[in-house]
Amino acid sequence: MQLRRADVLDGAIAILDEYGLGDLTMRRLATSLHVQPGALYWHFKDKQTLLGAIADTLLADVDAMTNAGVWDDQLRELAHRLRDALLSHRDGAELVAATYASRLVTNRIRERIAAVCIRAGLRRGESELAADTVLYYVLGQTVDEQARMQMDSAGALTESASPLFESPDPTSRFDFGLTLFVDGVRARLGDRARLS
Amino acid sequence: MQLRRADVLDGAIAILDEYGLGDLTMRRLATSLHVQPGALYWHFKDKQTLLGAIADTLLADVDAMTNAGVWDDQLRELAHRLRDALLSHRDGAELVAATYASRLVTNRIRERIAAVCIRAGLRRGESELAADTVLYYVLGQTVDEQARMQMDSAGALTESASPLFESPDPTSRFDFGLTLFVDGVRARLGDRARLS
Numbered sequence: 001m002q003l004r005r006a007d008v009l010d011g012a013i014a015i016l017d018e019y020g021l022g023d024l025t026m027r028r029l030a031t032s033l034h035v036q037p038g039a040l041y042w043h044f045k046d047k048q049t050l051l052g053a054i055a056d057t058l059l060a061d062v063d064a065m066t067n068a069g070v071w072d073d074q075l076r077e078l079a080h081r082l083r084d085a086l087l088s089h090r091d092g093a094e095l096v097a098a099t100y101a102s103r104l105v106t107n108r109i110r111e112r113i114a115a116v117c118i119r120a121g122l123r124r125g126e127s128e129l130a131a132d133t134v135l136y137y138v139l140g141q142t143v144d145e146q147a148r149m150q151m152d153s154a155g156a157l158t159e160s161a162s163p164l165f166e167s168p169d170p171t172s173r174f175d176f177g178l179t180l181f182v183d184g185v186r187a188r189l190g191d192r193a194r195l196s
Numbered sequence: 197m198q199l200r201r202a203d204v205l206d207g208a209i210a211i212l213d214e215y216g217l218g219d220l221t222m223r224r225l226a227t228s229l230h231v232q233p234g235a236l237y238w239h240f241k242d243k244q245t246l247l248g249a250i251a252d253t254l255l256a257d258v259d260a261m262t263n264a265g266v267w268d269d270q271l272r273e274l275a276h277r278l279r280d281a282l283l284s285h286r287d288g289a290e291l292v293a294a295t296y297a298s299r300l301v302t303n304r305i306r307e308r309i310a311a312v313c314i315r316a317g318l319r320r321g322e323s324e325l326a327a328d329t330v331l332y333y334v335l336g337q338t339v340d341e342q343a344r345m346q347m348d349s350a351g352a353l354t355e356s357a358s359p360l361f362e363s364p365d366p367t368s369r370f371d372f373g374l375t376l377f378v379d380g381v382r383a384r385l386g387d388r389a390r391l392s
Contacts (some may be wrong), residue, residue, distance in 0.1 A: 097340070135372035138336070157299070183379065183384065187380070
């Protein structure tokens with residue numbers, strides 16, 4: 001039977017969920033799919049390209065249109081969607097953080113966030129930098145949040161360090177940081193308004 | 197000759213600089229130091245503990261007092277110091293990002309940033325969340341910046357994706373995000389002033 005690209009991706013995500021990013025090798029993936037490694041390279045020229053495609057699968061639809069009406073709610077909705085997607089699979093945040101640099105990820109979340117900032121009134125260049133800032137915050141935050149949850153599940157954290165007993169809860173902590181960035185964008189819009 | 201803790205750390209950082217985080221194993225480290233692996237475990241009970249100690253070595257003095265006079269310049273100085281430290285060794289940002297979750301890092305940069313926010317006028321709880329936000333932004337940004345620099349050195353990026361041809365340059369991009377954050381803190385102080 002023909003090995004399809006989607007089969008490779010499904011198999012890779014299954015290994016990710018069960019064993020984690022450190023155990024996701026081309027050899028192991030080939031074994032789990034009962035094919036020779038060469039069959040994988042027909043679909044993905046190297047592991048980095050495969051990781052980019054997995055990142056795109058995890059991020060599917062995070063860059064869809066937002067339902068919120070005003071720009072700051074739109075920014076929040078996009079950031080929450082991104083966080084939810086990163087946390088939905090084991091090591092998802094680390095995988096996307098590590099892959100993002102390669103520019104192999106085709107998801108357009110950065111452009112979507114920048115577009116919200118442009119419509120809010122920022123210049124294009126500023127909007128792209130603001131989008132990077134939000135992305136870096138979400139990636140840094142979710143890598144730490146997910147690593148701590150996973151360490152806690154493995155019994156590697158003391159009870160006082162457990163995210164389960166954290167106050168405020170992780171979602172509220174995430175919201176706090178988002179609010180700082182949204183207020184920073186608003187301050188920049190205010191400067192613009194005073195100058196024009 | 198007695199193997200000292202500092203020798204183990206120096207050896208680990210030498211492997212990091214030459215081969216990267218992926219090649220830093222206890223076995224390889226023992227070989228490079230001409231000792232049995234057991235000699236390492238006398239100083240560090242597991243690899244995670246060693247990574248925490250390496251992170252502390254990379255971060256040495258980033259949590260020292262700042263020279264700047266006003267709180268926003270102090271915040272910028274701390275964030276820049278942290279970025280410089282993370283970029284000073286190969287895979288430094290990734291190592292600290294991965295280790296931070298374990299809470300094995302004893303460096304007090306988080307407390308130093310929170311203290312600046314407290315003196316600026318934020319409540320203690322808000323100040324700790326604000327410190328987390330800055331840390332997550334700096335970690336997310338430097339992991340991406342360093343990964344791209346290293347991929348570019350390895351010839352894995354096209355010229356248009358090279359950070360060397362990026363405009364504005366990486367330090368200016370970093371500053372833009374910091375400004376959004378500082379303005380967000382300032383907005384929160386403004387709300388406080390109006391309420392009191």
